[in-house]
């Protein structure tokens with residue numbers, strides 16, 4: 001398998017089959033300080049085709065029946081950078097009945113074409129780790145030209161147009177934990193269907209917050225529906241090919 005990995009047990013989505021529209025070197029418009037993929041060759045902002053749709057679909061068609069809850073577009077970078085995102089979503093929809101989620105860093109959501117492609121998914125999990133420009137520079141290290149205001153505007157516009165599809169994901173590390181109250185306020189303004197609160201429990205250069213710290217943060221988001229990374233059991237699902245899965249999803253750190 002070159003483009004499909006897992007299934008993995010996702011604390012957000014249950015048993016999930018990963019589909020990677022990047023699948024080679026990391027390509028992302030951010031360089032987050034906690035990225036489990038490590039450093040890439042610099043941020044990428046231009047959309048292009050990394051994986052031919054036909055090859056990806058024939059890989060999906062070759063799979064045996066799998067008991068999965070979700071198909072998730074994620075992997076070696078930012079899926080909205082793939083210019084064939086919409087085409088791939090439509091082709092998967094024609095063939096498989098499971099709902100599709102896309103994990104995005106939200107940087108291209110100001111682009112109407114990207115939003116209309118994303119709307120083909122059943123759930124769009126948009127990253128928003130910070131409430132201001134300075135923190136975006138510090139935590140997410142965006143490509144030149146990407147601003148906090150534009151990212152937030154893109155998320156809000158998508159939420160207004162597709163209110164039943166948008167979930168938010170926030171990664172907390174020591175560098176943004178003081179911003180938790182401001183993040184909760186922002187999340188309430190956006191009003192997503194769910195908020196996923198994460199901290200890097202997998203291999204990463206950043207240290208995770210403790211379960212206790214995350215629990216305190218979670219309370220700030222009431223009354224939104226919130227799922228925290230510590231809330232779910234740490235059981236694992238056996239992937240079809242371990243190396244292809246670990247490339248995109250490193251193992252959990254020992255705690």
Ligand code: SF4
Nearest residue numbers: 028030031032035105
């Ligand atoms: S958005 Fe995701 S893939 Fe991109 S740098 Fe951040 S953590 Fe890594």
